[in-house]
Amino acid sequence: MNLKVADFFIGTFAGGTVAMVVHLTLSSQSNMLLTMVLGGLIGMALLLPLKILLMPFFGAFEVMIPLGIIGMGVGMTAGMLSTLPNISGYAVIAWGDLAGFIIAGIIYFSNQRYTEQ
């Protein structure tokens, strides 16, 4: 698979995974600040083993940087979303997927800018 395409798949998968775990763990909480902090911590902790697992196949920095951002960013926002009343788990996961894809895209264009300098 083209490694550039793989970066987007990894971002989407990681975002969805973090959102799902954060939602399953924190959906019973109602304190938005607490779930934001806990969600960020869960996201970072969850993606650490995923980074180590993916690095040998897709490159150390190309995995480490996006997953570092996705772990904290998606974890925090998914934690906050999970406190909203009547929000479904599918909606939180969809947010995680979308956020992961967008972060992968931002890094892709950031990389284009740096490497063309």
Place this chain on the structure above:
Amino acid sequence: MSNNKKSYDGVAKVFDYFRAGDMRRWGPDQLALFKNLHGKVLYIGIGTGQEIVNFPPGLDITAVDMSYEMLKRSQTRAQNYHGKIHRCQMDAQTTGFRDNTFDTVVTVCVLCSVNEPINCLQELKRVLKPDGELVMFEHVLSKNPVYGLILKSMSHITEFMEGTYLDRNTVENAEAAGFNIHSHKNVYLDIVKALVAKPNIG
């Protein structure tokens, strides 16, 4: 330094596995960087010899690594190279070579793992001829605060696991050691860089 040696001996068995993704990503950039290697070449940190396939044929290379286990695993790749590769176990910070011996010195992800990078670069300057080139393919700390924060936090883990630092300022270190950067290309973000430097003889 002996701690680093032990850690690299320890990871030698899985080194190829963990670097496979990097080699797939960086192969074309390494080929482009190494195509102008010339003369007597000192290859610092041969590891398991993964980069040898990206060297142009016909070079006279002296390759060093402080880890015996790494050197042992580089044997097949060194033998398959169409040119001369003489391998020896040596610390990059205190090589046993005479002053002004080499036309080119090559480092690939070495300055992230030596204990004293400026001392190491000064040693490389000593063994490099005054008109020689230091060719570096290295990762450095990003100047972007978000990327930099991630690298600094991950650096604690990589230091613990294999003695690799992700927060080195190799460009500044090279200048501090007496090199002028002649060519500077970002390979991934502003983290992985292909650099060519020359000794500052002014």
